[in-house]
Amino acid sequence: MTNKVILVGLVSTVVLAGCMSQTTTSSEQPLSFLDDFPKSGTTLPYSVLRDDLVDGKTNETFEVRNGGFGSAMTAHPTRSNQFYALTDRGPNANYTGDYGKGKTFPVADYTPRIGLFEVADDGQVSLVKQILLHRPDGTLISGLPNSSALGGTGETPYHANGMPVLMDDSQPYNQQSNPIKLDDYGLDGEGLVALKDGSFWISDEYGPHIVHYDANGIEIGRINAFQADARNTHYLPAVFQHRRANRGMEGLAITPDETTLVGIMQSTMKNPDKAAQKGNLTRIVTVNLKTGDTEQYLYRQEKNENSNSEIAALTQDQFLVIERDGSFLLGGPKKANPNAQKHVYRIDLSTGTPLSQVALSDSVKRDPNHGLMIEGLTLEQYAQQNGWSALAQYGIQPVSKSLVVDMVKEVSYPHDKMEGLWVIDHHHLGVLNDDDFATWSTNGQLEQKYLSTDQVDANQLYIIKADLL
Structure with missing residues (x-):
């Protein structure tokens, strides 16, 4: 492992106006370089976590980067030249070993974290600090999976050498005395809210959990769908226990009055x-x-198995939502897809049907585990089998949506993931990708994540002119 740090320029700003954001900043004057921001975006700083692994394709060593600050982003609530960005559980890749299907964690002791970035008047960026996430007792959390009691999907964590991550890696595996290491405080963070009091809310892909951290990254509250979890201050409806693996609560926002969290699931639940x-x-x-x-509302995606990767507040009812697929415009590790979808929509919760208000009947019932059901089917099943027009016959409408930005048309967006939204002012929107710590895997073999022959994927900030009024 190395300690070298590579800094690359970042030009960015944050000026929020009125209630056009999750929070309100102290400045309402946009910085002058907004209109001249490069169309191709600017790369965020990164450090190198390790550079000794061998690429499964090239057979040469490659870098695992941190980077990784692309799972979510949000403005600093009071300092107009600072913003926060979130990592997920750390570098990982699909892997099946002797202990079953799971994930390779090449930096198994990685701690998920929030980065605070500051932008100088000349547009240069510095990483002010990293806020590592802690349990209530002050010890560091990991990004390792939760146990099955908290929604764990049986992912076995492995080291890069294919050995399982154990409670004590110096000793051999023993199911009772030295089992596979799991972490019920482990977080795969994907949504971020920064409050005026200095604390944060983070939503994740595991439980899903929504966790409240103080300004130092120490847990002070938790919300999830597991009634037996004594850590909770509030509870999600039980239906959210059925999140699809790796597609949990991908986006989190808060209303401008800071009274109500708004979370969106990445994809259709299981x-x-x-x-x-x-x-x-x-x-x-x-x-x-x-x-x-x-309360719950429905969102209708443009095509099956798309991803809603972020949500950001505009007003009490209106929000911006990312909807994307997983393809690469230019190819990358997959085949190039000229029809790649990377969209930002405006939605209005007031136009959707609150599910608690749907009238019950012989055909419409509420199940304590699966939620509202129609003719014995969950809403997920019913919409899939009968279509949205059939849902409408029962008075169930999704929230309205209108396209704000098509990132492929706007900037020829080359990344597979688009996961950060930043409402800068009435006319500027920041968009950030998740670079997966610059890693990829093919058939379980780790490799560098490339967008093209010689371009390694990195966290790239784009600033888009858009009408957000």
Whole structure:
């Protein structure tokens, strides 16, 4: 492992106006370089976590980068020249070893974290600090999977050499005395909210969990769908236990008055089975932080198994939402797809049907585990089998949506993932990708993640002119 740090320029700014954001900043004057921001975007700083692994394709060593600050981003609530960005659980890749299907964690002790970045008047960026995430007792969390009691999907964590991650790696595996290491505080963070009091809310892809951290990254509260979890301050509806693996609560926002969290699931949930998760129905949930009351709304994706990767507040009811597929415009590790979809939509919760208000009947019932059901089918099943027009016959409408930005048309967006949204002002939107710590895997073999023959994927910030009024 190395300690070398590579810094590359970043030009960015944050000026939020009125309630056009999750928070309000102290400045309302946009910085002068906004209109001249390079169309191709600017790369965020990164350090190198390790550079001794051998690329499965080239047989040469490659870099695992941190980087990784692309799972979410949000403005600093009071300092107009600073913003926060979030990592997920750390570098990982699909892998099947002697202990079953799971993930390779080439930096198994990685701690998920929030980065605070500052932009100088000349547009240069510095990483002010990293806020590592901690348990309530002050010890560092990991990005390792949760146990099955908290929604774990049986992912076995492996080291890069194919050995399982154990409670004590110096000793051989023993199911009782030295089992596979899991972490019920482990987080695969994907959504980020920064509050005016200095604390943060983070949503993740595991439980899904929504966790409240203080300004030092120490857990002070938690929300999930598991009634037996004594750590919770409030609870999500039980249906959210059926999140699809690696497609949990990908986006998190808060209303401008900081009373209500708004989370969006990445894709159709496994409710009640894998066949149901292949649809285009995504759930949005709101949580009143004072009362714990929740509400659900439906979002209709443009095609089956798309991803909603971020949500950002404009007003109490209107939000921006990312909807994307997983393809690469220029190819990258996959075949080039000229029809790659990387969209930002404006949605309005007030136009969608609150699921708690749907009238019950002989055909429409509420199941304590699977939520609202129609003719014995979950909403995921019913929409998939009968279509959205059939849902409408029962008075169930998704939230309205209108296209704000097509990133492929706007900037020839080359990345597979688009996961960060930043409302800068009424006319400028920041977009950030997740670079997966510059790693990829093919048939379980780790490799460098390339966008083209010689371009390694990196966190790239784009600033887009858009009408956000």
